[in-house]
Every structure is written in C-alpha cells, then in structure tokens.
Amino acid sequence: MANQEIRSPLPGTFYRRPAPDQPPYKEVGDSLAKGDTIGLVEVMKSFHEVKSEVEGKVVKFLVENEDPVQAGQPLAEVEG
Amino acid sequence: MPIKVNAPGLVTTIQDLGRPGYYHLGIPISGAMDRFALRCANMLVGNDEGAAALEAVFMGPELEFTEDAVVAVTGAELTPKVDGEAQETWTSFPVKAGQVLSFDYLKSGARAYIAVAGGIDTPMALGSRSTYVIGALGGVDGRPIQPGDMLPVGQGNGQSGLSVPANLRRGPGSTAELRVIPGLYWHRLVEESQRSFFDDTWKVAPECDRMGYRFRDGTALKFVERTPPFGAGSDPSNITDACYPYGSIQVPGGTEPIILHRDAVSGGGYFMLGTVISADMDLIGQMQPHTPTRFVSVDMDAALTARHDRASQLDAVRSALAA
Incomplete structure (x- = not known):
C-alpha cells in the first residue's frame, strides 16, 4: 500500500512537541492510530493540534520543528 | 431556515x-x-x-x-x-x-x-x-x-x-505592499529608522488576528532621545495615552509593528508611526502568516486617489452583477 501523508489544516508555524520541555508527540518509527496528534500549528496566538486521519507507522517528517507551513502542506509520511 | x-x-x-x-x-x-x-x-x-x-x-x-x-x-x-x-x-x-x-x-x-x-x-x-x-x-x-x-x-x-x-477580484500578491502615510508620532523615530521601516521587507507574524496584524524580521527602530513626558513611562516607544486610529501602526519596543484592524482597542500608550491607507485595509485581511511585506510611503493625495480607485472597482462589480 502506498504511503499516506498527513497535511496541515492551517497555515502557521509547526511544532512537534506539546511544550518546549517535553518530548515530541511522535518519532519516526512510532505507530499511529486515527486521531493521534502528531504536532501543533501555531497561528493567531493559539495552538491547534494536527491529528492523523490515517493509521500506520510514521516513516518521516517532511518539515522541521518550528518551520512555517502552508494549509494543505504535507507534514509527515505514514506507511499504512 | x-x-x-x-x-x-x-x-x-x-x-x-x-x-x-x-x-x-x-x-x-x-x-x-x-x-x-x-x-x-x-x-x-x-x-x-x-x-x-x-x-x-x-x-x-x-x-x-x-x-x-x-x-x-x-x-x-x-x-x-x-x-x-x-x-x-x-x-x-x-x-x-x-x-x-x-x-x-x-x-x-x-x-x-x-x-x-x-x-x-x-x-x-x-x-x-x-x-x-x-x-x-x-x-x-x-x-x-x-x-x-x-x-x-x-x-x-x-x-x-x-x-x-x-x-x-482582489487578493494579495506573493509579496504584499501596504501603502502608509507617515505621521502621528513619526517624529519620534531617528532618520535612519524612518528609512529602514520602508526599506526593509517585513514578514507577517503568526500573532496576526482581527485586532491587529503584527510584523517581524525588520530592523529594530531607534528613537529620538527625550525626557519622557508625564505619564509616558521610560520606554522610548511609549507616549502619554492617546487615541488609536483604525489602520494605525504601533511598534511596541520598536521591534514588531502592529497594524490595528477591525477589532482593535481604541486607545493606549504606544507611539504610532503612521497609518495604512483605507484602500489597503481589506488586503491585510487576506495576508497569511509569513507573507513578506513592504511598506510604501505615500502622501494624502495618493491615498485619496487609491480610495477613489477602490470605490470605482466596487462600482464595476455592481454594474457587472446588475447586467
């Protein structure tokens, strides 16, 4: 099965951790269930969780922590 | 229903x-x-x-x-x-x-x-x-x-x-240009900063919202030295409280300009370096975070011409849809 992508619903700044002093939500190789959070997008002074609509294993992240992202931009690749 | x-x-x-x-x-x-x-x-x-x-x-x-x-x-x-x-x-x-x-x-x-x-x-x-x-x-x-x-x-x-x-139809370009009439507390800036504000390419900060649009990545502004007037406090970007016009640009601490928009507060103690012209206010509402932005200095005549052009554009839509 082809790899699937998780996209950002919003433009903003992408973060992989819930807080600077905490570990990332997901690492490459972690398994992922539908509804799992993979990161945050910050915009308009608030943080929005990006949730997976697919399940599988995280193959790689396509953007770095704190990168600016566009709406619809792929953030991570998931092996189904 | x-x-x-x-x-x-x-x-x-x-x-x-x-x-x-x-x-x-x-x-x-x-x-x-x-x-x-x-x-x-x-x-x-x-x-x-x-x-x-x-x-x-x-x-x-x-x-x-x-x-x-x-x-x-x-x-x-x-x-x-x-x-x-x-x-x-x-x-x-x-x-x-x-x-x-x-x-x-x-x-x-x-x-x-x-x-x-x-x-x-x-x-x-x-x-x-x-x-x-x-x-x-x-x-x-x-x-x-x-x-x-x-x-x-x-x-x-x-x-x-x-x-x-x-x-x-109207949308922002990949680099947005916002026309500004310098004024209000413009005299508080040193000449070098009066130039750099318009020369720099700023970027829309993620904190932009209906109250104000914030910009970053430009050179920090420097202020003319002064003895703070009563009530202004020691920060050089502060003023004795004043009214804030819609579209005015305040720069707290001289670092990140904020354009006040539709849900803005109406007064406070930050100096304002000028005002975005009315014709360009709609455009701000269409700017995403990280959009590179230039501020362009214009005078009142240019602002009124731009306002007239915007009104004509709206009239053209009215005619097109009435036909």
Whole structure:
C-alpha cells in the first residue's frame, strides 16, 4: 500500500512537541492510530493540534520543528 | 431556515460591515476584515451589500443546510464543496436542503466570506450583527460559531450562476505592499529608522488576528532621545495615552509593528508611526502568516486617489452583477 501523508489544516508555524520541555508527540518509527496528534500549528496566538486521519507507522517528517507551513502542506509520511 | 454548524473551522464569525459610532467608547468598529469581499459575496446572492455573512479564517466550516439556499464564497481561495463536489469561488451556487457545504484546503488569501441568500439573521447588537469576540458582542452569543449552532437565515431571493469577473477580484500578491502615510508620532523615530521601516521587507507574524496584524524580521527602530513626558513611562516607544486610529501602526519596543484592524482597542500608550491607507485595509485581511511585506510611503493625495480607485472597482462589480 502506498504511503499516506498527513497535511496541515492551517497555515502557521509547526511544532512537534506539546511544550518546549517535553518530548515530541511522535518519532519516526512510532505507530499511529486515527486521531493521534502528531504536532501543533501555531497561528493567531493559539495552538491547534494536527491529528492523523490515517493509521500506520510514521516513516518521516517532511518539515522541521518550528518551520512555517502552508494549509494543505504535507507534514509527515505514514506507511499504512 | 437555519443552517446547522457541523464543524466550525478555526475561528468562524458572523460579520457584516461593522458597528461604527462607538469607537470613542472603546467598542471597536468590527465587521469583515475584507469588506470588498463581503460586499461581493452578498451581491452574488442578491443580498444588501451589508448583510451578515460568515467570515472563515484559514479553514472553512462544515455546514448542513435545512432548506434550499443560494450561496457564494469570496475573498480567500478556499474552494467550497457541496456534498463533496467542488464549486467555484466568487460565483453563486445552489445548495439543496440536506446537503453539506464543506471546504478544501486554503490555496491563497486568509479569509473567506460565505454569504447565503437572505443573510445570516442573528440579533443585532448596537446596530450590527458583527461578532466582537473579546467583548462578547454580536454574532451567536458574542462568540465564534460552534458545532450544533443553528444559524438563522433571512428570506432570500438569490440566483445561482452569477460570477464576479476575474479582473475585478482582489487578493494579495506573493509579496504584499501596504501603502502608509507617515505621521502621528513619526517624529519620534531617528532618520535612519524612518528609512529602514520602508526599506526593509517585513514578514507577517503568526500573532496576526482581527485586532491587529503584527510584523517581524525588520530592523529594530531607534528613537529620538527625550525626557519622557508625564505619564509616558521610560520606554522610548511609549507616549502619554492617546487615541488609536483604525489602520494605525504601533511598534511596541520598536521591534514588531502592529497594524490595528477591525477589532482593535481604541486607545493606549504606544507611539504610532503612521497609518495604512483605507484602500489597503481589506488586503491585510487576506495576508497569511509569513507573507513578506513592504511598506510604501505615500502622501494624502495618493491615498485619496487609491480610495477613489477602490470605490470605482466596487462600482464595476455592481454594474457587472446588475447586467
């Protein structure tokens, strides 16, 4: 099965951790269930969780922590 | 008949042309951030230009219609879908009772206006249906729409298939240019900073919202030395409290300019270096975070000419849709 992508619903700044002093939500190789959070997008002074609509294993992240992202931009690749 | 909110999007609010007349009392003018787009959306569905519509920022809501309707989406390129089938933006289209209106990912711009024939018919507050979230005024209980809300719609008389000609639509370029009249407390800046403000390319900060649009990545501004006047405090970017005009640019600490927009506070103690011209205020509402931005210095004559051009553009839309 082809790899699937998780996209950002919003433009903003992408973060992989819930807080600077905490570990990332997901690492490459972690398994992922539908509804799992993979990161945050910050915009308009608030943080929005990006949730997976697919399940599988995280193959790689396509953007770095704190990168600016566009709406619809792929953030991570998931092996189904 | 009401529209059911299945999902609200990020922050979707009811907005019309706003509630002018109370700013001196600390109640902002509110209303659509891109008023040209709101007017166009309303015209497309046969409403008064100032009828209330939904303003969705960055992400569209999911709405379920309980009665046949005519809808138009303008402003940001946020493709509407009726039961999953993509529709044109800037064009009126029918939605049947029981169908669901949802949206694709944002392609460009920031705020989409979703007008429904008959207009959103929530109660007026101080002469407007606009939502002022901080003051819990207007809209649905003074807040953004939420799942389960039933949005009342007035009696409509819309026609599907109307379209704003492509050359009359307006969106920001990849580098936005905002025209500014320097003034107000401009004299507080040293000459070097008066130049760098206009020479630098700034970037929209993620903190941009309906109250103000913040910019970063430019050179920090330096101030003329002074003895602080009574009440101003020691920070050189502070002033003795004054009125804040809509569109004025304040730079707290001299580092990040903030353009006050529709939900701005009306007074405070930060110096302002000038004001964005009225013709460019709509454009700000369509700027995404990280958009590179240049400020362009203009005089009052240029500002009035630009205002006249904007009015002509709106007239051209009126003629095109009346034909």
